[in-house]
Amino acid sequence: xxxxxxxxxxxxxxxxxxxxxxxxxxxxxxxxxxxxxxxxxxxxxxxxxxxxxxxxxxxxxxxxxxxxxxxxxxxxxxxxxxxxxxxxxxxxxxxxxxxxxxxxxxxxxxxxxx
Amino acid sequence: xxxxxxxxxxxxxxxxxxxxxxxxxxxxxxxxxxxxxxxxxxxxxxxxxxxxxxxxxxxxxxxxxxxxxxxxxxxxxxxxxxxxxxxxxxxxxxxxxxxxxxxxxxxxxxxxx
Numbered sequence: 001x002x003x004x005x006x007x008x009x010x011x012x013x014x015x016x017x018x019x020x021x022x023x024x025x026x027x028x029x030x031x032x033x034x035x036x037x038x039x040x041x042x043x044x045x046x047x048x049x050x051x052x053x054x055x056x057x058x059x060x061x062x063x064x065x066x067x068x069x070x071x072x073x074x075x076x077x078x079x080x081x082x083x084x085x086x087x088x089x090x091x092x093x094x095x096x097x098x099x100x101x102x103x104x105x106x107x108x109x110x111x112x113x114x
Numbered sequence: 115x116x117x118x119x120x121x122x123x124x125x126x127x128x129x130x131x132x133x134x135x136x137x138x139x140x141x142x143x144x145x146x147x148x149x150x151x152x153x154x155x156x157x158x159x160x161x162x163x164x165x166x167x168x169x170x171x172x173x174x175x176x177x178x179x180x181x182x183x184x185x186x187x188x189x190x191x192x193x194x195x196x197x198x199x200x201x202x203x204x205x206x207x208x209x210x211x212x213x214x215x216x217x218x219x220x221x222x223x224x225x226x227x
Binding site: 004031033035041042043044045048055056091093095099101102103104105106107108 | 146163
């Protein structure tokens, strides 16, 4: 039973380019959460999605960031026109519909903006 | 705002018990206490959670104060693999299916050989 899979693990972009980060939840999980961890800081919630629906995007920056979780395929976090301040580790977590008290995190995607 | 308070860092020796404290003095009746840990360069990992009663699992024990304003994560025999940042999280029961977690700065645990 594979865990939460994130790719790419490392991504380098130049300022102004786009970054796409993918997350495949654990089998049977329909809830996906994205978090961002800036260097030397804690994890900050960004967005919570279910299949084809954004449920809570209270932590998403208002511009340049978007997320989706289509009916088929992985969840995608998209960052347009990246800036140096977007350099961070982006973690995805998944959970089942029922409350088991546990979220499963991937190993993260580390974005470096030059 | 995670609304929990933890020491920035703690140190332990290998094979000794470790008690990691957490204050959550403004906790409400339906808030769960969750603990996660993050090893270097990895994603967070679930450790344990509870509501009112003490809890045990294969990784750790969670002791919750009677007034629920504080809790302690207990690692019974620390190993070098337990060196990590430990996060104490108060998870609000929203009544829906949003189980998002609000992380604070956590406690950096160092384990000495």
